[in-house]
Amino acid sequence: MNALSSIRSVITSLSRKGSDGGEDDMAVVNRYAPVSLQDLASRTHYSPQEIQLIYRAFKNDCPTAIIYEDKFKELYSYYFPLGDARTFAGYIFSVLDHDRTGCINFEQFLMAMSILTRGELTEKLRWIFNLYDLNADGRxxxxxxxxxxxxxxxxxxxxxxxxxxxxxxxxxxxxxxxxxxxxxxxxxxxxxxxxxxxxxxxxxxxxxxxxxxxxxxxxxxxxxxxxxxx
Known part of the structure; x- marks a missing residue:
């Protein structure tokens, strides 16, 4: 598996872990992103129904609907037991945590997953460029x-x-x-x-x-x- 393919695989795998989420599954999302399912759907490549399913899986590993860097590195490293994935996972986390709050909320996770799984070619290229641009200065x-x-x-x-x-x-x-x-x-x-x-x-x-x-x-x-x- 190559490095960038691993990003998509890990994010997709995290979103597929089953959960017993109920009708209130989107309640925590609104704490961080006071928008409707329709609004999230309009800004991603997912339907409202798909977003609900992704959120249930996300909440299974992140009950508060946010994930901190240490936890993200732990989850990412699980998929690479023969090496040390912490540094690379930290770089990915920095791209996801674009507002530098030290945590990733569901909306940020969803946006990245949307680009990496269904985004246009130029969207993917910009995302990958940002991964290499460690100090975010555009070069x-x-x-x-x-x-x-x-x-x-x-x-x-x-x-x-x-x-x-x-x-x-x-x-x-x-x-x-x-x-x-x-x-x-x-x-x-x-x-x-x-x-x-x-x-x-x-x-x-x-x-x-x-x-x-x-x-x-x-x-x-x-x-x-x-x-x-x-």
């Missing part, structure tokens, strides 16, 4: 990309490779990605550069997805799938 630097790539390797552990990649290997991976995406050579990747590079690669491959692949020890490693299938 991806080599250090930011290196941090995320390193976190992916930590998460995968020995599931994909027999040994962790060296520092030089990771630096080489980052350099190759920048060579492809830093179109004007100014040392950073903007959203426009990121999007154009992904879309052009997607068209040349005749596929919807663009895979940034690297290798270690002669074996391919899918560092991140920038466009999630579906």
């Amino acid at each position: 991806i630097t080599p250090d930011e990309l290196k941090a995320v790539v390193s976190a992916v390797h930590e998460m995968l552990g020995n599931h994909t490779t027999p040994l962790p990649p060296s520092e030089d290997t990771i630096k080489a991976q980052v350099a190759r990605i920048f060579q492809k995406m830093d179109r004007n050579g100014d040392g950073v990747i903007t959203l426009d550069e990121f999007t154009k590079s992904c879309l052009e690669k997607s068209k040349s491959n005749g596929k919807r997805g663009f895979m940034l692949t690297t290798s270690h020890g002669g074996r391919g490693i899918n560092i991140s799938q920038t466009v999630l299938d579906g």
Whole structure:
């Protein structure tokens, strides 16, 4: 499983855990987002009925309808027992917690799930760009990309490779990605550069997805799938 596919898989899995929710299932949501089911449906790719089902599953793990970073890392790490997923999960949490409150409410969770499972190509690309843009300044630097790539390797552990990649290997991976995406050579990747590079690669491959692949020890490693299938 590659890194970005794992995001969608984990979020979807969390939403599918059964619950005994009743007719008052949306009561807690209104505490954080005083909007109707119809309003949530109008801002996502889900129907009101689907939102109710997703909320019941969300509340099963998060009875108060919010999730804090430590809990999110714990849940995410469950799916990667052979590695350490905490750093990568923390980066994902930062994208979800866009208002920096230290917790994720149901609406934030739902919006991310909607993009990753049913969003348009450009929506997914923007979301993934934000994952790499760690300080949210609209640019991806080599250090930011290196941090995320390193976190992916930590998460995968020995599931994909027999040994962790060296520092030089990771630096080489980052350099190759920048060579492809830093179109004007100014040392950073903007959203426009990121999007154009992904879309052009997607068209040349005749596929919807663009895979940034690297290798270690002669074996391919899918560092991140920038466009999630579906």
